[in-house]
Amino acid sequence: MNGVNALKNNAQKAARLSVAPMMDWTDRHCRYLHRLLSQRTLLYTEMVTAPALVRGGALHLLEFSPQEHPVALQLGGSDPRELAQAARLGAQAGYDEVNLNCGCPSDRVQSGTFGAVLMKDPAQVADCVAAMREAVDVEVTVKCRIGVDDQDPEQVLPEFLQAIQAAGCERVTIHARKAWLQGLSPKENRDIPPLDYDLVHRMKAAFPEMHVSINGGIASLKQAQAQLEAGLDGVMIGRAAYHQPTDILAEADALIFGDGAAADPIEVVHKMVPYVERHLANGGRLHQITRHMLGLFAGRPGARAWRRALSEGAVHDGAGPEVMLQALDSIAPLAEV
Structure with a gap:
């Protein structure tokens, strides 16, 4: 059990700064590069669907290099039993964390009844989290939006966090934008809905025992430091970390974790x-x-x-x-x- 706790602690400490899971981008080659730039930052896989692993047997999607640790597997799905099986496969492959995607707004994800559409059913998400936690010893986390479509984030986000916390989720990453499942493309959903950082900070105050990371629109280490200094536990950076990896990651160990020299x-x-x-x-x-x-x-x-x-x-x-x-x-x- 001490080994399990060490893995959990490593992932939690690394979550002070993480690189977002990004479809077609954060594959194992990308993660290997990012790890050479930063030894401490938490890295995430692209979203891997539970059906692909459990029904499709696509275990090659779990391949990664040992040097990538600490590294987390992000899963997409909505069936608790299937997600539990997929989480078990991820843990067996050696991932330090298994993350449930409740934020992706793509049509393909909606048709599978997972991703951001799960914001509408916190009880279902809680069942998924509970089943995954029962199946693995590594930490199970959630990445979500502040709400979808016409939902009132002030109402639905605390209800969502309360549900997953009751199911045993201790760490959540909140993309500080709504997802509009009708009318906006996935690309537009990354830019058009306004950011609400203040709401994420209020959620940290309302759920002080949860590890809360913020995601969305953060494009520099200076901005990340400001969010951490304001009381959040972690910051997740997406496109900036991919398009300007040296700017975000080369000095991350020194500036965010207080450990290590800048990478050349x-x-x-x-x-x-x-x-x-x-x-x-x-x-x-x-x-x-x-x-x-x-x-x-x-x-x-x-x-x-x-x-x-x-x-x-x-x-x-x-x-x-x-x-x-x-x-x-x-x-x-x-x-x-």
Whole structure:
């Protein structure tokens, strides 16, 4: 049990700053890159549906590198028994946490009766959380919105949090926007509904024993620090961490966790070489990895040439790590910037 508690504590401490689960983006190659930039930040998988694991046997979706720890599996689903089975598979695969998606607004997710539509049925979510917790020893957490459609967030969010807390959920990440399931696309749902950070802070005050992380619109470590200093337990950053990974992650260990030196993205590229070589040896292609590296030098002289070199060079048959190393020629060392 001490080992279980250690895993739980590691994930909870790491949740002070996390990278959001993002479909088509936070795959295992992306997470490996992010881990080289930050040793402490909590990383999340893309959402994996429980039916894909339990009915489809798609266990390859659970693959990850040991270096990614602490790393959490995000599941999508609405059937307690199926989610329990999927959570068990995730725990057996070695994930430090299993997270239930109650925030994704896509049509595909709605048709499966999971994601943000679950905000309408907190009792169902509570049943799911309870079943998952019964099935695994790792921590079960929830990521949600402040509400959906015409719901009043001031009313529905506390009811939702009360329900999942009663089911044993001790940690929640709240995307501080409503999700409009009718009328807005998933992309529009990330930008158009207004942010309500104050409501998330009021939820932390109302549920002081819960670990509350905030998500939505946070695009810098300075903004993350402000949220933590205002009393929240954690901050989750999405698109900024993907498009400007160095800006968000390279100094995260020092600034957010008070531990470690800033990572040098040039050194990170060199550290990626053995990983790329293993991937290619297993039949993979270079662009499957380098597509996540395009923003590594965002805002730095030579960044455009770096992106072009990777975008054009990595797609060719037989492309190897030399494409990355040659692309580095366009990037000036930090001492010269």
